[in-house]
Amino acid sequence: GAVVSQHPSRVICKSGTSVKIECRSLDFQATTMFWYRQFPKKSLMLMATSNEGSKATYEQGVEKDKFLINHASLTLSTLTVTSAHPEDSSFYICSALSAVMNTEAFFGQGTRLTVV
Amino acid sequence: GQQLNQSPQSMFIQEGEDVSMNCTSSSIFNTWLWYKQDPGEGPVLLIALYKAGELTSNGRLTAQFGITRKDSFLNISASIPSDVGIYFCAGYSNSGYALNFGKGTSLLVTP
Numbered sequence: 402g403a404v405v406s407q408h409p410s411r412v413i414c415k416s417g418t419s420v421k422i423e424c425r426s427l428d429f430q431a432t433t434m435f436w437y438r439q440f441p442k443k444s445l446m447l448m449a450t451s452n453e454g455s456k457a458t459y460e461q462g463v464e465k466d467k468f469l470i471n472h473a474s475l476t477l478s479t480l481t482v483t484s485a486h487p488e489d490s491s492f493y494i495c496s497a498l499s500a501v502m503n504t505e506a507f508f509g510q511g512t513r514l515t516v517v
Numbered sequence: 518g519q520q521l522n523q524s525p526q527s528m529f530i531q532e533g534e535d536v537s538m539n540c541t542s543s544s545i546f547n548t549w550l551w552y553k554q555d556p557g558e559g560p561v562l563l564i565a566l567y568k569a570g571e572l573t574s575n576g577r578l579t580a581q582f583g584i585t586r587k588d589s590f591l592n593i594s595a596s597i598p599s600d601v602g603i604y605f606c607a608g609y610s611n612s613g614y615a616l617n618f619g620k621g622t623s624l625l626v627t628p
Contacts, residue, residue: 407559435615444605444620445560494559496616504548504567504609506616508559 403429405497407509414485414516422480422512424495430475431497435506436468439492451478475500485516523606523619531627532597538622539590540606549582549589550607550616560605564591596626 404427414420424434432453437445449459449470457470467489469481478497482489492513496506523540530536540549548567552560564575566582566589573580579592589608593600606619 405559442623444618447615450615492557496559505550505562505565506607507562508552511557511559513557 403427403497403499403505403507405431405495405507405509407495407512409512410510411513412515414514416486416516417484419481419483420485420514422482422493422495422514424478424480424497424509426476426497426499426507429497430500431478432475432500433498434472434478435496435498436470436478436480437494437496439494439511441492445494448480482514485514487516490514490516521606521608521617521619523622525622526620527623527625529625529627530596534596536593536596536600536624537590538604538606539588540608540619541588542608542610542617543587544610545586546589546608546610547586548609549580551578551580551589551591552605552607554603554605554621556602563604593624596624598626598628600624601626 406425408423434451436448439445448463449457451457451470451472453472453475459465472478494511496508521540521542550565551563554560564580569586571582577594603621603623605621607616
């Protein structure tokens, strides 16, 4: 299957700082990438849909000014958690849809964010 | 997005047993996907289904796209300890292109 690389896998930051998470499709072009948040023992909650070259579409209840998404190229999307608070601590996962095989979404390995 | 109803929520079985889990939706789905997630990792695609009635295998895993297009099941035969993890169903409905996820089935396999 296609490879999606997410970086970093773990990050600890202080309250009030910002953290950037990268999602890269390594061997395919992804016109659409998705960002999810997952709480312990829970399912994946879609935060936003990111399309290359356009503004992200955020799900209801997700603050777009707090979770900044940039999809500047067909292989890279970034999620920046701004002014992080402890309640932002979570597991964040991205997925990418191949521009060719656009019904199978491939996931990154996830980023464990801890805000202290 | 809409939630899928996935059951059972958890299963605790012995090595060698067969496992079955299913997913239902209130609306018609065009695609059903089954993922497995290990702790601290992202989900990995196991099987993708595209047509109603389709039955697809991947090793000891078999999944089917329900005839009504509102359900799917995943079977694991002769389970082994490394099958432990959380299994998610996911699918695309007619109305959207974002994946909808089930709540997951947590599988524990004892040797």
